[in-house]
Amino acid sequence: MQVDLDELIAGIRAAMDYAVPEEKRAEAEDLLYIYQDDRLALVLLHEFYHFLPNAGEDWVRDIQQLNCRQGIFLLALVTAQHRYVYLASDEGVEFHGELGDGYIATELLDFFAYENVQDFIERSRGDEVTNYEPLRLNVNICPVCRAATGEYHALGCVVELCPWCGGQLVHCSCRHDQLGVDSIDSEAQLVKFEVLLEERGRIPYAPEQRPSFLQEDWELE
Ligand SMILES: [Zn+2]
Ligand SMILES: [Zn+2]
Incomplete structure (x- = not known):
């Protein structure tokens, strides 16, 4: 069940009444404003404000992106003294401890291709860390499936x-032509098409594929 964005914002504000000192409220609100239509960030802030703050200084200044792969983001919530690590995707958010305490799971290190905990900690303090950008504005993330630039959708x-006609893969007729059928009715046909597609070479996500740059006859649904 998807909670509506306004409800998330209302929930975050209610928790902020307790967590954020009066004189810092405007700053905390600025961050909320940046992410007001970004579900991922709002779910994350909601989670944080309902479970973590234990001191007046533990309110969120920034959301940083440590890594991202196949629509799964490794993010850090930055407070005065802490950076809390979260795994976040359309499926939800998961808390992974504080950066530096070495709590991060091995599967996560492997998934994001960190050599080890030390590598994770060092890179999370280095240049590759950026502020998390609302997904609607982030040209390096497919707006529909969240693949990053260079990743397959x-x-x-x-x-x-x-990769056969250059059109929109879910709408052109190439899938039928390649399989020699009029329609795809079975899982087996779909699997076979996937094999043909991979043999041909799939076209990974690139910023110029964003719908706003596409011809007008392209359909989004
Ligand atoms: Zn995509
Ligand atoms: Zn085609």
Whole structure:
């Protein structure tokens, strides 16, 4: 069930009444304003403000992006003394301890290709860390399936381009032509098409594929 954005914001504000000192409220509100239509950030802030703050200085100054792969973000919530690590995706958010306490799970290190905990901590303090950008504005993330630039779209993503005709893969007729059928009715056909697609070479996400740059006859649904 998806909670509506206004409800998330109201929930965050209610928690801020307790967590954020009066004189810092405007600053905390500025951050909320930046992410007001970004579900991922709002779910994250909501989670933080309901479970973590234990002292008056523990309110969120920034949301940083430590890493991102296949629509899964490794983010840090920055407070005065702490950086709290979260895994966040459309599926929800998961708390992974404080940066530096070495609590991060091995599967996560592997998934994001960190060599070890030390590598994770060092890189999380280095140049590759940026402020998390609201997804609507982040040209390096597919607006539909969240693939990053250079990654393959989730199969079925409407933004993926067809490697045979260059059109919109979910709408052109190439899938039928390649399989020699009029329609795809079975899982087996879909699997076979995926194999053909990979042999041909899928076209990874690139910023110029964003719908605002596409021809007008491209459909989003
Ligand atoms: Zn996509
Ligand atoms: Zn095609």
